[in-house]
Amino acid sequence: MKGKFLAVALILPLSCSGVKAVKRIGGQAVMYGMVYDDENLPVKNAVVAVDGKPVTATDVQGRFILISKKRETFAVAVEKSGYEKAAGEFVFDPMDVLHFKLVNADQLLYRAEQAMDERRFAEAIVLCDRALALEAAKADAVYLKALAYYQLRDYKQAASILEYLESLGGKKTYIDTLREALK
DSSP: OOOOEEEEOOOSOOOGGGOOSOOEETTEEEEEEEEEETTSOBOTTOEEEETTEEEEEOOTTSEEEEEESOOOEEEEEEEOTTBOOEEEEEEOOTTOEEEEEEOBHHHHHHHHHHHHHTTOHHHHHHHHHHHHHHOTTOHHHHHHHHHHHHHTTOHHHHHHHHHHHHHTTOOHHHHHHHHHHHO
């Protein structure tokens, strides 16, 4: 049976890295967590769920506190709209700090652009798909995906993606330039 969990959003500025002694609140141990994005910026208002139940949200510095009496293994998930979900298991240990990294569509697109620059076209397509899962109508991700298929010489797929891009109202000059290259 899983232990009872209580969580509190951190409001006071304190450093999680400086935890030297086990902090206790009413006889229960405290464990800290931090949530950052792909650029190492804090993610505020991310929902933290333990064993499938939302228990807290991150503060403006991306921090949160978990409180428990038991040193058990728990499943934790961190979610925020516009970001990919992060999840894993951890053993409640007040001497550890949980770290989560969330990534948004723009950050995935930046990674896709880097992959294109390094001629890793299949990876760029996967990254574009991940960005599009977060923002389905993200025209720049759609265009980059078409360009990656073009580089892989899958012209039929590239043309199909360009049609979708056109339906989104993508820039006609870019679409026409790539369509011309497909001929």
